[in-house]
Amino acid sequence: MSRTLDNSTSTRIPAPPHDPALPGLPTALDGDAVRTLLAPHVTDGCRLVSVRPAYVRYKPGTSCLVQYELDFAGRPGSTLAHVKLFAGVRAQKLWAKGSLQQLAAQNGSAPLASAAHLPELGAVLHTFPVDPALPALVAAASPAAELVRYKPGRKALLRYGPAYAKLYDDERAPLVFAAGRAVEAAGIATAHPLACFPSLRMAVHAEVAGVPLRDLHGGAFAAGVRAAGEALGALHAIAVPGLPRHTCADEAGELAAAARAVATLRPELGEDAARVAADVTDLLAELAGETTATHGDFSDDQVLVAADGVVLLDFDESRAAHPWRDVGNFLAHLALRGDDAARSSFLDGYGLTDDERLRPFEAGALLKLAVAPFRRLEANWPIGLERRLALARGRLPSTTGRPVDAALPQLAALTNPSVVAAALGREVLAATIVRHKPGRRCVLRYELDGSVLYGKTYASDRGPRVFRNLQALAMPEPVAFLAGLRLLLQPEVRGTPVRAALLAGEAQVAARIAEAVHALHRRPVTLAREHALADELNALRIRIEALTEHRGRAQRCFARLERAAEEPCSWRSAPVHRDLYHDQVLLDDGRPILLDLDDAAMSEPALDVANFLAHLRLLALQEPQRRVDVAKAAAAFRSRYAALDPLLDPRLVRLLEAGTLLRLACIHAPLGRPLLRECEALLPAEAPAVRLQPGSQLEGALDGRAVLDLAAASIEKHAGVRPTACRAFLLRHKKGRAVVLYRFETAAGELAFIGKWFADGGGTVAAEVHTLLRARGFAGADFAVAAPVLHDPELGVLITEAAEGPSLRDVLDDEPEQATRAGGWLARFHGCGALLTHGDFAAADVLVPARGPTVVVDFDNAAPGDPAFDVANFEATLELRGLRRYGDPNAFAAAVSAFRSGYEEYAPLPPLAPAVEALVWARLAERNLRGKPAGAIGRHALARSASVLDR
Structure with a gap:
């Protein structure tokens, strides 16, 4: 048996604007394309002739249902089927559940599969009568x-x-x-x-029995319309118990939804639709709240004309509502029919004159009918939509020109106290806008008799999810979510913003905020939404693609971030805020209260920690005179949270903090450069791009197999397990030296080591220093050096353990007190009896893990000498770093003080001779001026050297 397709074509329906969440939507509206996609699902022996899209229901960014009429050769009539497209992988997940297949199994034979997964569309197929x-x-x-x-x-x-x-x-x-x-x-x-x-x-x-009223014309239609008006008046005069109430707030919600639908399909008409919705809402709110039993969807399609009168059909939408809602809907359908004479007949039958007060009801109905041509997939739906919107606008008094937000058409209703009062069932004294982000959301304040509520409304569909999150977290318990108006209501939360306390460097406040955040992460709840590292990176990628200023630099940062994120990490799942920063925190009698949990999800707690810290960096850039105080607050927050959460991964915090800074650089354009600089400082160093010469030492250093052969025995002796493979990553390469990270695979897991290669066959001094210091106690809980594993003088390689932890240079901005650890290590080093100096002691050489000893690396320049040289070199490099990062040579004065305190815990500071200090500055000047124009850093170092000699 075979299954075939006919070559006939079908009408293509104009697609709505591109929806990145539903990329298959244009294809789903193309009958020929769908016919091709359905070919594998046609029953053997059947021939699919044509596919006509007939009906659509579209929820932007979420889902879209498209119904088709399918014609098969030799089969009378059409077969109905529909596909439902979903954003993301929801179609795949739905199909994997198997419930749809179980329902489809109840269906008999059909020319098309009763149900199928269409991954090309991100959709699921349903053939009538299969409908979950x-x-x-x-x-x-x-x-x-x-x-x-x-x-x-x-x-x-x-x-x-x-x-x-x-x-x-x-x-x-x-x-x-x-x-x-x-x-x-x-x-x-x-x-x-x-x-x-x-x-x-x-x-x-x-x-x-009867003839549909819509099928009549001329005098018969006019008579039927008059009789329909009389029947509607009779309906409005009776009592129908149990009908749900339809208030002006419900009507306002429907009008706002209609305006949003117009804006989705024809964005250029969005403001016009929102203005119609706003004007109708205001006019309806002024009318008395008369309520009767209503039909709810009254039109010439719901009336049969029989021999003895008219028959009313279809009470699916019956409500207790204002009776003119039915009148306005019927008039709107007559307007679309273009029959003005029938308008008078209908009103005569109902017992009304053509009152101006009817116009907003008719305009509102026309607005709600505007997208009907699209739903019916008419070939010229864009024109039909515009015509209906123009009719709605024409039924209203001259437009006010009021400012509107096309993405938030519900604002007109939400700022009208009487409309909100109808929704709440309580008197609302005043409604004011507190904060409005056009196109996204708005916060409002409602003054009630004796209390205050705050409302938040969204352009997106996130309201119900936020409401459920707040119910689960109870921070605080929400009051209600009014779905029709997209309004989330919460009680007033009293408190003082924490910004001033953080700018004052109040460590206790910062620590309490850390405790409140940790308490959120420990809540025993499971939120519906998961947020993975990939989601975080995808959101950042979208922002960078839209960036204009600093785009190239931002893209390079993002590329580094993505590569760093490829390293394995533990990504936990806990309730997190996802948008935590200082403006989201209030202090109530010293107790922090977290606000705005709109984006709360199950994710990694480090996400909140990093977001908060990155925003403190932004605050320091916005208030540069308070930078040191903000750094104190950041250090207190970081330290307290780390103490509460032993599983917090410092490396992951740094990566996520870098990502947040990159996002902030996209948002705060005037501070883009310094924010990107902060981001770059947090990212792991990039492997330099080099050209490998065949047979060179560097080529051998990066040959994982050769290094495995060289080091396997030494690694096994050191670690007790033999490596089976090796990967090499170049970290630095210059001046005849290369530093390579090696990751050895073993049966016990991956082991990391650092290989330093010397073109001159050196490394002997560094190897001897490592060995000596390990023997002198530098392997304890406080101070350490990496254990040497292999030294081959002929090859010029020294391989040591890879020490963990951020470098002191990278944490000094936030935690200047960490310099105490560098001072303590150096004092112990100078006092170990070796009569050695490090020779190039700087913050970049000091690793300060959150847990574990302080570790110092890079002993290439170690030699006998004056200990004061190391002290002076450390302090001078901090002075230059302050000048480079902040234009202030004293920016790291607190770190210098901490370094000296740490040294003096173990030994007095060595006296500093002018000649030694001048030598330090001269060497730093030479490094910064070699082969470069005379920049500020080099000139400063040269001037400092000269000033010392001039004393």
Whole structure:
């Protein structure tokens, strides 16, 4: 047997604007393209002739449902099927669950697979009657049933001879059945309700004779319209118990949703739609809140004209609402039909004149109908949408020109106290905007009788998720989420912003914030959303792609960040804030309160720690005169959190902090350069690009297999396990020396070592210093040097253990007190009896892990000499670093003081002779001026040397 496709083509439907979350959407709207995708799923022996997209329901950035009419050769009528596209991997996850396949297995034979996964679209296929939202449909759609109407995922109308059955995706069937009974009991002609089956979500009514009003024309249509008006007036005069209330707040929510839909499909019309929604909302709020039983979707499509009068159908949307809502909806449909004469007939029948107060109801209905041409996938839907919006605008008084936010059309309702009062069921005295980020979100303040509430509304659909997160975390417990208005309400939180305390360097406040953040991370809750390292990097990548200023430098930083992130790390899962910084914290009687958990998710706690620290760096750049105080606060926060969380990975904190600084550089353009500089300082050093000469020492140093052969026996002797493979990473290469990181694979895991290669066959002094210091106690809990593993003078290589921890240079900005550890190490070194100096002692050579001893590396210049040289060199390099980073040679004065204190804990500071100090400065001047223009750093060092000699 075979399955084939016909060569006929189908109409292509204009796609909405590009949606990066649903890249398959244009394909899904192309009948020919879908026909090709469905080919593997056509039943053997069947021939698919055409695919016509017929209906769409679109949720931007999340999902899209497209219904098709499929024609197969030799089969009468069309086969219905629909695909549902999902963002991300949701389609794959849904298919993997298997529940859809189980439902599809209940279906009989069909020319197309009852269900299938379409990875090319990121979608799942459903062939009628398979519909997970209407699980009873498979059984209900028997051969005896005729399908009358079907909206996938919503409802289906089936005919069984003289009876009609309607299935719903929710629990409304009993309500619809009861409404029909009440209308019939009041003497209003309607389809006789026969039965209700709540377990099937089904209501059944009898067949009724008549011609649809929409199919009539001329005098017959005018007469039918008048009779429809009379019947609607009768409906509004009866009581229908149990109907849900539809308030002006509910109407405002529907109008805002309609405006958002217009803005999604035709962004250039977004402001116009938002202004119509705003004007209608204000006008409706001024009307008296009259409430009656209403049809809810009254139009010429819901009326049959019979021999003895009209029959009202379909009470699916019945509500207790303002009666003119039905009137406005019917008038809107007449306006689309272009029948002005019928307008008067309808109003005469209803008993109204063409009152100006009806216009906002009609305009609102037209706005809500604006996207119908797109939903029906009409070929010219963009024109149809614009026409309907113009009709809505034309029903209103001259536009006010009021400023609107097309992404937040609900703002007009949310700033109207009467609308919010209707939603809350409480009097609202005042509604004011506190903070508005156009196109994204808005914070509002509501003054009630005796209390204050704060509301937050979003352009995105995140509101329900944020509400659930706040319910789970109770920080504090939210008041409500008004879905129609997209309004999240929270109680007022009192407190003082912590910014001033952090600028004052109040370490106790910073430590308390760390405790509050740690308490959040320890909450025994599981939030719905997971946030992985890949998610963090993807969000940052998108920001950088949109960057204009400093883009090249930012891209290089990101590339370094991505490479560093490839290193294995432990990524935990705990409730985290994800947007934690000082402006999100209040102090209430000394107790920190965390605000704005909009982005809370399950993720790595280091994410919050890094975000907070990076924002303190930003604060220091914004307030440079308070930089030292902010650094004290940052150090207190970092230290306290590390003490509370022993599993916190300092390397991961540094990477995430660098990523946050990169993101802040994209946001705060005027500070872009210094923020990128801070980011670069936190990132691991990049391996230099070099050209390898065949047979050179460097080529051998980077040959993992050759190094494995060279060092395997020594590694096994040192570690007790033999390595089986080696990877080499070049760290530095200049002046005839190369530093290489080696990662050896063993049965016990990966081991890291550092290899230093000397072109002149050197390394003997460094090897002897390592051995001597290890023998003199530099392998303890406080001070250490890396253990030497292999020294080969002929090859000029020294291999030692790889010491862990950040360098002192990289932490001094935040933790100047860490310099105490460098001073203590150096004093012990000078006092060990070796009569040695380090020869180039600087913060970059000192590793300060959070747990473990202080380790010093790089003894290439070690030699007998004056200990004061090491002290002077360390302090001079800090002076130059302050000048380079901040333009202030005294920027690291606190670190210098800490270094001296640390030294003096073990020995008095050695006296510094002018000649030694001048030599230090002269050597640093020579390094910074060699082969370079006379920059500020070199000139400063040269001037300092001269000033010492001039004393």
